[in-house]
Every structure is written in structure tokens, then in C-alpha cells.
Amino acid sequence: MTQRMCAVLALLLLAGCASDPVPEAQLQVTEAALVQARAVGAGAEQAELGQAEAGLEAARQAAGREENRQARMLAERAELDARLAEAQALTAKNRAQIAELRSELRRLRTQLGEQP
Amino acid sequence: MTTSLKHVSLWLTSLALLAGCAAHGTPPPALTQARSSYQQLAADSAVLASAPKDVMRAGDSLERAERLASYWGSAEDVEHYAYLSQRYSAIAREHSVLTAEQQQLARLQLERERLQLALREARLIGVQQQGLWLEEQMLSLATTETERGLVMSLGDVLFDADRAELKGAANRTVLKLFQFLQLNPQRTVRIEGYTDNRGLADDNLALSSARAQAVADVLIDLGIAPERIKVQGHGAAFPVAANASSRGRAQNRRVEIVFSDEQGRLAPPRE
Incomplete structure (x- = not known):
């Protein structure tokens, strides 16, 4: 009885490591998120992009060491880092457009004011 | 298990x-x-x-x-x-x-469109006012205040000898006249044709009328209401210079535009 219980416990503990496959899909998803973030203009000035890059690298290394659970978690976090960087880049782009438009509107208003 | x-x-x-x-x-x-x-x-x-x-x-x-x-x-x-x-x-x-x-960006873009439109309109008005000013300048230079009112003389250069068709170069002058009439919708004109004293009086009368009508036709084609334009041929009558010299004769071959006052009242035609 006790032996059995011990065996189950040992199995369970082992399972913790063994049941995690290499997170191939997640690594690809993270990679894609990074590509997408860069594509919309996320740059090195964003801490989140750096975090995503470092996270993906760490995830790959963990996968190389067969620490699959760790690799998956790192990759998941890196994916969201990249998606946040993407969202921030989009917001920044839009904000720059707003600023440009505002100064254009100021110019237009000045020109209109100068009309007789 | x-x-x-x-x-x-x-x-x-x-x-x-x-x-x-x-x-x-x-x-x-x-x-x-x-x-x-x-x-x-x-x-x-x-x-x-x-x-x-x-x-x-x-x-x-x-x-x-x-x-x-x-x-x-x-x-x-x-x-x-x-x-x-x-x-x-x-x-x-x-x-x-x-x-x-x-x-917000979309709203600003709409605002920009609105402002650009307003600016275009304002510029157009500016150009028209500028045009008006230019026309007034032109008139004050080219016209003489006579007992007939304001008169603008279009010289001989508008027509070839014995021809009633407006020459290409003349169209710019007529275009200015058109602009002036467009900007002053109350004003009407009488277009009077004159010739030198060479040739038969009947031919000269017909030629002077045809020349005046040619100018009127262009204005009407451009969109001036025909009722704002009167046409009259005077032949060799009322010369502005002696017909003895070719220079004098050239001065006498002319079309005159008589402008009404701002209420559209024209001086009576010459007898």
C-alpha cells in the first residue's frame, strides 16, 4: 500500500517534467508575434520588444536543455511582450499622425485667418 | 487503478x-x-x-x-x-x-477637409477680389469717362482689314471683358463698331456692325446674357483721329465698349 502510494507519487513528480512536450507551436507563435511587432514599427526603444526577444531566446535555450515546461512559459510570456510592443507601436504611430495633423490644422487655421 | x-x-x-x-x-x-x-x-x-x-x-x-x-x-x-x-x-x-x-484622428481628418475646403473658397474669393481690382485697374487705364459714360476702346489689332472675325490675340481682351461683366452682374454694355473712311459707306456700316457683333458673340458664348449686350455699327462716323494718315485710319478702326452705370443704365446711343 505504502509502496504503491510512493510509486504513484514518484510517477506524479516525474510526470511534472516528462508530460511537457517541446513547445514547438508556442515558440512559433511567439516568433510570429515578434515578426509582427517589428513589422508595425516596434523598435529597440521599447523595453517590451527587448523583453520579448530575450524571452524567446531564453525559451529556445530552455527547450534545448529539454526544460520544456520552462521553455513554454518563457515563450508564452515573450509572446505577450511582443504583442504589447506591437500594440504600443500602433498607438505611437497613430499619436504621431494626430500630432502631425494638429500642426497641419494650426497652419490651415492661420492661413484662413490671414485671408481678407 | x-x-x-x-x-x-x-x-x-x-x-x-x-x-x-x-x-x-x-x-x-x-x-x-x-x-x-x-x-x-x-x-x-x-x-x-x-x-x-x-x-x-x-x-x-x-x-x-x-x-x-x-x-x-x-x-x-x-x-x-x-x-x-x-x-x-x-x-x-x-x-x-x-x-x-x-x-480622434478620423475627426481631425474631417476637420482638415473642412478647413482645406474653406481655404480653397477663401482663396478663390481672394482671386476674384484681386481680379476685380485688376479689372478696375484695366478699366481705369483703358477707358475714358465721356458723356456716354465709361468707354473702353478695343483697337484695330482685334481684326484683320476687311474682316469681322476676332483675331486670336483679341480673345484675351474679350476674356477680360467677360470677367468684368461676370463680376459686375448689374452692368450692361453697348458694343459699338467703327471703321475708317475708305470704301463704301454701306459696306463700312455692315463691317462695323459685324465686328461689334463678333465681340458680342464671344461674350454670349462665354455665358453673358444676350440682353445685357447691345450692338451697334457706326461705319466711318465719329472718327477719333484724322483719316488722312494710315495711323489715324488704324485708330478709327475700332470697337468701343460703352459700360452702363452700376444700376445697368446705359447712355443713349449715338445719333
Whole structure:
């Protein structure tokens, strides 16, 4: 009885490591998120992009060491880092457009004011 | 197998009991942060509307972190899901900011269109006023105040000898006249043709009328109402210079535009 219980416990503990496959899909998803973030203009000035890059690298290394659970978690976090960087880049782009438009509107208003 | 399952469940129960103790301790800061981020998010209907999926994921991850926090030995997982939850919250917030600012951008673009239109109109008016000023300049230079009112003389250069067709170069002058009439819709004109004294009087009369009519036709073609234009041929009558010299004769071959006053009143025609 006790032996059995011990065996189950040992199995369970082992399972913790063994049941995690290499997170191939997640690594690809993270990679894609990074590509997408860069594509919309996320740059090195964003801490989140750096975090995503470092996270993906760490995830790959963990996968190389067969620490699959760790690799998956790192990759998941890196994916969201990249998606946040993407969202921030989009917001920044839009904000720059707003600023440009505002100064254009100021110019237009000045020109209109100068009309007789 | 069923017995082993029983044992597992027993073991899990004891874990849960242990966790019960753990949960009484202070929750990890990542979880606290994730909680407050999510609470702020869930209270913001704009975020909910613009990024429902990310809000939902933030909630799911938080729930997972909360559940794991009640288990012993899962600190790493709690940290992980709390991190994910916070990231989803941040992404949702960013999306909602973007949505709001995109709407702002669209409003500003509309405003720009409106202003550009207004500016174009203002410039057009400016050009017209400028044109008016130029026409007034032109008239004051080219016209003489006579007993017939304002008279503008279009010289011989408008027509070839014995021809009634306007020459190409003349069209610019007529175009100016057209602009002036367009800008002064109350004014009317009488277009009078004159010739030198060579040739038969009847031919000269016909030629002078045809020349005046040629100018009138262009104005009418351009869109001036025919009732604003009167046409009269005077032949060799009323010379402005002696017909003895070719220079004098050239001066006498002319079309004169007599302008009405601003109320459209024309001086009576010459007899």
C-alpha cells in the first residue's frame, strides 16, 4: 500500500517534467508575434520588444536543455511582450499622425485667418 | 487503478489543505498587481468594448493565477499567470487607447477637409477680389469717362482689314471683358463698331456692325446674357483721329465698349 502510494507519487513528480512536450507551436507563435511587432514599427526603444526577444531566446535555450515546461512559459510570456510592443507601436504611430495633423490644422487655421 | 486514484485524490486533498495555509499568507506582488490591473480594466466599459478578447484572457489568466495561489508549491505558476494576466490587461488598455485615438484622428481628418475646403473658397474669393481690382485697374487705364459714360476702346489689332472675325490675340481682351461683366452682374454694355473712311459707306456700316457683333458673340458664348449686350455699327462716323494718315485710319478702326452705370443704365446711343 505504502509502496504503491510512493510509486504513484514518484510517477506524479516525474510526470511534472516528462508530460511537457517541446513547445514547438508556442515558440512559433511567439516568433510570429515578434515578426509582427517589428513589422508595425516596434523598435529597440521599447523595453517590451527587448523583453520579448530575450524571452524567446531564453525559451529556445530552455527547450534545448529539454526544460520544456520552462521553455513554454518563457515563450508564452515573450509572446505577450511582443504583442504589447506591437500594440504600443500602433498607438505611437497613430499619436504621431494626430500630432502631425494638429500642426497641419494650426497652419490651415492661420492661413484662413490671414485671408481678407 | 481505482485505489491509486483514491490515493492521489487523498494526496491532492492534503495539498489543498496545505495550500489553505499558504493562501493565508500575503499574496505574491505579481498577483496583487494583476488583480488591480484587471479590476481597473473590467470597470472601464470602453476597454471592454474595444478589446473584449484581451480583457477576457486577462480575466482567465488571473483566475488561473488565483486558483494556483491556493496550492502549495505553485509559486512559479502563479507568477507566470499573473504576468500573463497583466500583459493581457496592458494590451487591452493599449487597444482601447488606440481605438479612441483612431476616432480622434478620423475627426481631425474631417476637420482638415473642412478647413482645406474653406481655404480653397477663401482663396478663390481672394482671386476674384484681386481680379476685380485688376479689372478696375484695366478699366481705369483703358477707358475714358465721356458723356456716354465709361468707354473702353478695343483697337484695330482685334481684326484683320476687311474682316469681322476676332483675331486670336483679341480673345484675351474679350476674356477680360467677360470677367468684368461676370463680376459686375448689374452692368450692361453697348458694343459699338467703327471703321475708317475708305470704301463704301454701306459696306463700312455692315463691317462695323459685324465686328461689334463678333465681340458680342464671344461674350454670349462665354455665358453673358444676350440682353445685357447691345450692338451697334457706326461705319466711318465719329472718327477719333484724322483719316488722312494710315495711323489715324488704324485708330478709327475700332470697337468701343460703352459700360452702363452700376444700376445697368446705359447712355443713349449715338445719333
